[in-house]
Amino acid sequence: MWLLNSSIGKKVVMSLTGLFLILFLTFHMSMNLVAIFSAEGYNAVCEFLGANWYALAGTAVIAAGAVLHILFALWLTYINRRARGKDRYKVSERPKEVEWASQNMLVLGIIVVIGIALHLYQFWFKMQFNEITGILPEVNPHDGYALIAETLGNPIMAVIYLVWFAAIWFHLTHGFWSAIQTLGWNNKIWLSRWKCISNIYTTILCLGFAVVAIYFGFIA
Amino acid sequence: MEKNINITLRIWRQKGPKEKGAFKEYSLQNISTESSFLEMLDVLNEQLINNGEDPVVFDHDCREGICGMCSLYINGHPHGPDEDVTTCQLHMRKFNDGDVITVEPWRSAGFPVIRDLMVDRSAFDKIMQAGGYISVNTGGVPDANAIPIPKANADEAMDAATCIGCGACVAACKNGSAMLFVSAKVSQLALLPQGRIEAARRAKAMLSKMDELGFGNCTNTGACEAECPKNISITNIARLNREFIKAKLKD
Numbered sequence: 001m002w003l004l005n006s007s008i009g010k011k012v013v014m015s016l017t018g019l020f021l022i023l024f025l026t027f028h029m030s031m032n033l034v035a036i037f038s039a040e041g042y043n044a045v046c047e048f049l050g051a052n053w054y055a056l057a058g059t060a061v062i063a064a065g066a067v068l069h070i071l072f073a074l075w076l077t078y079i080n081r082r083a084r085g086k087d088r089y090k091v092s093e094r095p096k097e098v099e100w101a102s103q104n105m106l107v108l109g110i111i112v113v114i115g116i117a118l119h120l121y122q123f124w125f126k127m128q129f130n131e132i133t134g135i136l137p138e139v140n141p142h143d144g145y146a147l148i149a150e151t152l153g154n155p156i157m158a159v160i161y162l163v164w165f166a167a168i169w170f171h172l173t174h175g176f177w178s179a180i181q182t183l184g185w186n187n188k189i190w191l192s193r194w195k196c197i198s199n200i201y202t203t204i205l206c207l208g209f210a211v212v213a214i215y216f217g218f219i220a
Numbered sequence: 221m222e223k224n225i226n227i228t229l230r231i232w233r234q235k236g237p238k239e240k241g242a243f244k245e246y247s248l249q250n251i252s253t254e255s256s257f258l259e260m261l262d263v264l265n266e267q268l269i270n271n272g273e274d275p276v277v278f279d280h281d282c283r284e285g286i287c288g289m290c291s292l293y294i295n296g297h298p299h300g301p302d303e304d305v306t307t308c309q310l311h312m313r314k315f316n317d318g319d320v321i322t323v324e325p326w327r328s329a330g331f332p333v334i335r336d337l338m339v340d341r342s343a344f345d346k347i348m349q350a351g352g353y354i355s356v357n358t359g360g361v362p363d364a365n366a367i368p369i370p371k372a373n374a375d376e377a378m379d380a381a382t383c384i385g386c387g388a389c390v391a392a393c394k395n396g397s398a399m400l401f402v403s404a405k406v407s408q409l410a411l412l413p414q415g416r417i418e419a420a421r422r423a424k425a426m427l428s429k430m431d432e433l434g435f436g437n438c439t440n441t442g443a444c445e446a447e448c449p450k451n452i453s454i455t456n457i458a459r460l461n462r463e464f465i466k467a468k469l470k471d
């Protein structure tokens with residue numbers, strides 16, 4: 001199967017799962033913004049995406065995408081380190097054309113994973129998981145708004161979330177156009193356009209997340 | 221303006237592929253800034269030979285930037301700090317009096333060191349043999365204008381064809397990937413009608429040879445393009461990806 005045993009095939013898996021996760025983040029960010037304007041509105045969204053079959057199926061698909069992305073990231077990084085060889089250069093300079101993020105995708109990804117673990121524990125575990133299992137009877141799984149207000153109301157937690165969003169920003173300013181390039185959808189004219197679109201899209205995405213953290217951490 | 225400078229060289233010395241290597245320092249006096257980097261190394265080797273020591277082994281041939289034999293990772297850059305030139309075209313005027321210049325071989329699992337600064341780049345020949353050609357019948361030479369080719373395609377194919385196969389892209393890549401080289405060699409033919417016929421087979425064969433020989437996976441950092449002496453564009457890599465994905469989807 002070429003997606004598994006060729007270098008471009010493995011990259012296509014990285015690219016498609018990465019783009020899918022960007023799409024998911026876009027929906028997630030849009031829903032978060034509702035919380036700034038209306039507690040009822042936000043809780044209505046939470047109820048809609050509670051523990052019914054379509055929300056669970058969606059969650060499973062997103063989880064599968066994330067797991068594939070992470071497994072392929074580790075696999076590719078392993079092969080790449082082996083291809084680099086045992087001996088390292090004594091003196092090495094990063095050319096100015098090379099983005100810092102592009103050479104640190106794994107490190108950024110690991111920060112993102114830690115953020116995801118924290119986030120799943122603080123929200124998913126207390127909401128969707130709690131609704132199915134009833135493991136935490138004292139938490140109302142449908143009152144997402146109260147959960148946000150309580151969690152991000154702690155300014156330290158808000159800052160931790162902001163660091164997480166910054167890592168995602170760096171990951172995606174490179175990842176977005178890189179995914180397009182991997183799919184071969186690039187040429188001399190579009191190369192700089194895709195890089196520009198990557199920067200703008202990622203900045204809007206991360207600002208959307210950041211606004212919510214800043215609002216609950218420092219304003220509300 | 222011509223002047224003479226004194227420099228210190230920190231050069232990787234390694235007796236053989238299996239031997240352990242180490243850096244060794246040499247000082248050189250009165251090197252003309254008019255001389256090329258390789259001429260400077262010739263001066264060093266002459267001194268070493270006169271002192272009864274082994275000369276530093278490095279690859280070179282044409283010394284005019286077209287054959288792709290010269291290599292050397294100089295002060296953190298393949299082909300040295302100058303832009304868009306090969307090591308043989310690098311001049312000592314790019315350096316200052318008192319500089320310490322670190323010279324290393326290409327370091328990549330696909331290019332094992334043979335001796336000192338010379339590495340084995342025969343992997344590139346194997347990739348070319350896997351499909352970097354067109355099959356033609358011998359016979360009369362066809363008329364040059366019999367097949368019309370759009371100017372834009374001809375230009376891009378010519379740009380891709382300027383790749384001299386030096387391997388600086390692999391040396392620069394944190395993933396030890398040969399994608400820039402392979403994509404240039406696939407593109408120079410894929411863009412022309414004569415090369416289109418075998419395009420799908422070529423992309424698959426050259427890429428799987430590259431993978432088989434232990435080169436890494438491209439993560440689009442662009443270090444290859446920045447360090448390539450011939451300014452080969454990474455849009456060629458997009459074309460290779462496209463050719464490969466299309467070929468696989470058709471299978």
Ligand code: HEM
Nearest residue numbers: 014015018019021022073105106109110175178179182439
């Ligand atoms: C918020 C979730 C994430 C999104 C939206 C995302 C998105 C992307 C995208 C679009 C790419 C570019 C793919 C390509 O170059 O073809 C990418 C590459 C990469 N990602 Fe992620 N990613 C996420 C999380 C992670 C995590 C958790 C890890 C690792 C532990 C990770 C590790 C990597 C690595 C190492 C690469 C570079 C691999 C390569 O280009 O071959 N990512 N990511």
Ligand code: SF4
Nearest residue numbers: 383384386387389448
């Ligand atoms: S693409 Fe550039 S750096 Fe790579 S082998 Fe060709 S000329 Fe050398």
Ligand code: FES
Nearest residue numbers: 281283288290308
């Ligand atoms: S020696 Fe031929 S390109 Fe440098």
